[in-house]
Amino acid sequence: MVMVDIFLGESSILQEISMEMAEGEVIAILGANGSGKTTLLKTISGLCRPRSGEIRFNERRIDRLPPEQIVRLGISQCPEGRRLFPYMSVVENLQLGAYWRLRKGEKVREDQEKVYHLFPRLKEREKQMAGTLSGGEQQMLAIARALMAGPKLLMLDEPSLGLAPLVVQEIFSTIRQINQGGVSILLVEQNAVMALNVASRGYVLEMGRVVLTDHRETLLKDERVRHAYLGG
Numbered sequence: 327m328v329m330v331d332i333f334l335g336e337s338s339i340l341q342e343i344s345m346e347m348a349e350g351e352v353i354a355i356l357g358a359n360g361s362g363k364t365t366l367l368k369t370i371s372g373l374c375r376p377r378s379g380e381i382r383f384n385e386r387r388i389d390r391l392p393p394e395q396i397v398r399l400g401i402s403q404c405p406e407g408r409r410l411f412p413y414m415s416v417v418e419n420l421q422l423g424a425y426w427r428l429r430k431g432e433k434v435r436e437d438q439e440k441v442y443h444l445f446p447r448l449k450e451r452e453k454q455m456a457g458t459l460s461g462g463e464q465q466m467l468a469i470a471r472a473l474m475a476g477p478k479l480l481m482l483d484e485p486s487l488g489l490a491p492l493v494v495q496e497i498f499s500t501i502r503q504i505n506q507g508g509v510s511i512l513l514v515e516q517n518a519v520m521a522l523n524v525a526s527r528g529y530v531l532e533m534g535r536v537v538l539t540d541h542r543e544t545l546l547k548d549e550r551v552r553h554a555y556l557g558g
């Protein structure tokens with residue numbers, strides 16, 4: 327059971343956020359620029375510290391743990407803007423995603439084959455420098471690198487940003503495949519329609535607060551969501 331409860335009181339960026347997710351779920355986090363989506367993900371992965379409240383993962387409290395330990399417990403983040411190492415090859419970027427596992431002497435070869443199976447284009451470009459990949463390929467590599475950590479929960483920060491519609495379709499169909507493989511997904515998106523196509527539920531953030539949460543069908547019909555994010 328993957329459970330994430332967050333109560334961040336007093337923090338100027340996120341306030342009294344309360345959310346939870348069950349194992350195997352895909353949850354969408356929607357919200358305008360500056361609403362706190364990235365900060366929320368960073369708080370879960372231990373890069374930002376909540377001033378109060380707690381975060382639990384599989385019943386275990388993680389909000390005081392260092393980021394690397396949170397990764398090892400099974401939470402992996404694919405950051406906004408991809409953050410690849412541009413002068414390193416595709417395969418080197420992937421191996422950095424498995425850094426902690428390699429240090430423990432774990433075999434990651436099988437996982438590498440799995441991500442190549444998900445993203446055949448990355449295998450074709452294994453030796454190519456990451457910085458020379460197309461935008462879509464870079465996003466694929468960023469997701470693949472996050473998967474190399476062997477997560478139970480994968481957090482994706484705006485995977486569709488700056489990509490052509492066809493590439494976005496491709497990325498989202500892979501996200502669905504990753505979830506079908508048993509990985510829970512927390513999906514931050516401004517593209518609400520795409521996000522709610524794969525997610526079963528969503529949370530809408532506004533100025534660091536959850537202003538709305540519901541199942542996908544209800545959110546897609548909601549006036550506020552339509553107005554703000556669906557151009558309705």
Ligand SMILES: Nc1ncnc2c1ncn2[C@@H]1O[C@H](COP(=O)(O)OP(=O)(O)OP(=O)(O)O)[C@@H](O)[C@H]1O
Nearest residue numbers: 339357358359360361362363364365366406484516
């Ligand atoms: N390190 C920081 N120091 C101070 N303020 C910050 C910091 N990081 C973020 N903020 C502020 O917190 C708010 C939320 O930022 P955040 O990046 O979480 O938003 P977001 O929803 O991810 O936005 P976007 O859609 O543009 O990515 C913004 O007002 C931002 O300026």
Ligand SMILES: [Mg+2]
Nearest residue numbers: 363364365406
């Ligand atoms: Mg952001």
